[in-house]
Amino acid sequence: MNKTYIDQVGREVEVSCPPKRIISLVPSITELLYYLELKNDVRGITKFCVHPEIKEEALFVGGTKNFKMDKIHQISPDLILANKEENYIEGIQELEKNYPVWVSDVNIFDEALDMILAVGELTGKAENAFRLVEDVSEKWERVRNIFSASVLYFIWHKPSMVAGKNTYIDSVMDYLGFANVADKHERYPELSKETLSAFKPEFVFLSSEPFPFKEKHLNCYQNIFPESKILLVDGEVFSWYGSRMLYAPEYFKNLFC
Numbered sequence: 576m577n578k579t580y581i582d583q584v585g586r587e588v589e590v591s592c593p594p595k596r597i598i599s600l601v602p603s604i605t606e607l608l609y610y611l612e613l614k615n616d617v618r619g620i621t622k623f624c625v626h627p628e629i630k631e632e633a634l635f636v637g638g639t640k641n642f643k644m645d646k647i648h649q650i651s652p653d654l655i656l657a658n659k660e661e662n663y664i665e666g667i668q669e670l671e672k673n674y675p676v677w678v679s680d681v682n683i684f685d686e687a688l689d690m691i692l693a694v695g696e697l698t699g700k701a702e703n704a705f706r707l708v709e710d711v712s713e714k715w716e717r718v719r720n721i722f723s724a725s726v727l728y729f730i731w732h733k734p735s736m737v738a739g740k741n742t743y744i745d746s747v748m749d750y751l752g753f754a755n756v757a758d759k760h761e762r763y764p765e766l767s768k769e770t771l772s773a774f775k776p777e778f779v780f781l782s783s784e785p786f787p788f789k790e791k792h793l794n795c796y797q798n799i800f801p802e803s804k805i806l807l808v809d810g811e812v813f814s815w816y817g818s819r820m821l822y823a824p825e826y827f828k829n830l831f832c
Contacts (some may be wrong), residue, residue: 576591576592577589577590577592578590578592578720580677580693580696580697581670582677582678582679582687582693582694583659583678583679583680583681583689583690584659584678584680584726587627588675588677589624589675589678590653590654590675590677590697591653591654591675592699593616593698594616594652594653594654594675594698595616595653596618596650596651596652596653596654597613597614597616597619597652597653597654597655597656597698598617598618598619598620598636598647598650598652598654598655598656599620599621599624599654599655599656600621600636600639600642600655600656600657600661600662601621601639601657601658601660601661601662601679602621602623602624602625602626602639602670602815603742603811603815603817603819604656604658604679604690604694604817605617605620605621605624605626606624606626606627606815606817606818606819607691607694607817608656608694608698609627609702609818610707610817610821611694611695611698611700611703611704611707611818612700612703613698613700616698617633617651617689618633618634618650618652618726619633619634619635619646619647620633620635620636620799621632621635621636621637621638621639622637622638623639624637625637625716626811626819628679628782633652634646634649636650636737639658639661639662639663640662640663640666641663641666642666642670644669644670646790646832647670647674648673651674652674652696652749653674653675654675654677654697654698655673655674655675655677656676656679656694656697657670657676657677657678657679658676658678658679658681659678659679659680660679660680662678667728674765677693677694677697679693680745681696682741682742682743683743683746684715684742684743684744684747684750685745686765687743687816687817687820688711688712690816690817691704691707691708691711691787691816691817692704692705692708693820693823695707705775707818707821710754710821711820711821713824714821714824715750715820715823715824716753717824718750718751718824718827719750719751719752719826720750720751720752721751721752721827722751722752722753722830723752724752724753724754724777724778725753725754725755725756725771725775725776725777725778726748726753726754726755726756726776726777726778726779726780727755727756727757727774727776727778727779727780727800727803728745728748728755728757728780728782728813729779729780729781729782729786729788729796730744730763730784730785730786730810731763731765731786732781732786732788732792734765735765735766735767735768736763736764736765736766737760737763737764737766737770738755738757738763739755739757739758739759739760739761739762739764740755740757740758740759740760740761740762741761741762742762742763743816744813744814745758745766747813747814747823748813751827755776756775756776757774758772768799768817771799771800771829772799774800774803775800775803777798777803777804778801778803778804778805778806779796779800779803779805779806780806780808780813781793781796781805781806781807781808782808782809782810782813783807783808783809783810783811784810784811784814785810789807790807793805794808806830806831808830810827812826812827
């Protein structure tokens with residue numbers, strides 16, 4: 576039986592219920608599918624889908640920005656899960672000519688919870704998804720506004736790119752009580768050294784992804800922000816939505832330990 580759903584960008588998607596040949600083009604959603612006990616139904620993933628360890632169980636169908644269409648056709652999926660930001664529009668448009676493609680669009684905390692419930696409904700795991708959302712909500716409530724400090728969050732080095740407004744990362748920081756000093760900038764702006772030097776954040780976060788900041792970068796940013804505390808942070812905790820949200824609060828509680 577087919578059923579029509581509305582995805583997070585407002586498109587109608589007709590899906591065979593429940594789907595049995597699923598391709599995930601989003602690493603965090605791949606992890607969510609496994610948490611929802613859909614291991615046997617996940618037939619295709621990207622090379623960036625590293626959690627959990629599933630390399631022998633699903634076919635690689637390229638990267639998040641360059642799909643291998645021949646591999647996808649080989650699977651002949653009855654559901655493809657994609658993301659507006661992580662995937663590329665041309666690839667999505669090509670895929671939706673032949674397959675149901677449900678596109679997520681998560682920019683705030685509540686949209687992340689909505690996505691979990693929607694994926695659960697799509698895949699016949701609504702009860703599992705509901706329990707996960709309840710658990711996530713309870714754990715996150717314990718860390719709401721636990722911090723009170725200004726912060727600048729870097730996602731890339733050379734060029735310097737930060738998380739601005741209208742991003743899930745900014746929403747997470749706001750939930751925790753951090754004030755984003757880049758809140759006058761949208762999405763992920765590339766900022767000059769002069770612009771950066773005008774900021775006076777109490778903390779500077781250097782993320783582990785998408786650029787893999789390491790200890791060797793600390794001195795560089797300490798020179799730009801001499802009065803700030805520079806920290807390396809787990810980018811997956813701040814930017815992955817889905818089942819990873821279940822474990823994030825414990826990380827946040829120990830952030831400055």
